[in-house]
Each structure stands twice: as C-alpha cells, then as structure tokens.
Amino acid sequence: MFLLPLGLIAVFLALWLMRRNSSLTRGCLWRLDRTVAPNHWRCAACGAEIDLPPGKAPRDCLKPSAED
Numbered sequence: 327m328f329l330l331p332l333g334l335i336a337v338f339l340a341l342w343l344m345r346r347n348s349s350l351t352r353g354c355l356w357r358l359d360r361t362v363a364p365n366h367w368r369c370a371a372c373g374a375e376i377d378l379p380p381g382k383a384p385r386d387c388l389k390p391s392a393e394d
C-alpha cells in the first residue's frame with residue numbers, strides 16, 4: 327500500500343500548482359453576468375464588476391486586501 331501516499335502527494339502538488347497559477351483570493355467568486363454585457367463578470371464575494379474581451383475570464387479579485 328504505497329500508492330495512497332503517492333496519490334496524496336500528487337493531490338497536494340496539483341493544489342499547490344493551482345494556487346501558484348492563480349492570484350485569486352479565497353473569497354473571490356466571479357460569475358458571468360450576461361444580462362449586463364456578453365462578457366461582464368461580477369464577483370459574488372466582494373461585488374466587484376469588470377468587462378473583459380470575449381473568451382477572457384478574470385483572474386484577480388478586486389477586493390482590497392485590507393484583511394491580509
């Protein structure tokens with residue numbers, strides 16, 4: 327039974343890589359709001375809104391990082 331620890335390591339590695347490639351903060355929940363514009367995003371966590379070119383998705387939370 328040495329596959330279980332290897333699996334856990336793989337999971338942690340994947341999570342770490344995902345964290346590294348994303349600057350999203352924990353509370354950020356971007357939702358596509360097509361009622362405003364074809365590619366209008368609204369953050370359900372902090373209420374930030376942003377319009378992006380088609381096919382683009384926001385990577386950053388616009389919430390001021392005062393809590394950090």
Ligand SMILES: [Zn+2]
Nearest residue numbers: 354369372387
């Ligand atoms: Zn946000």
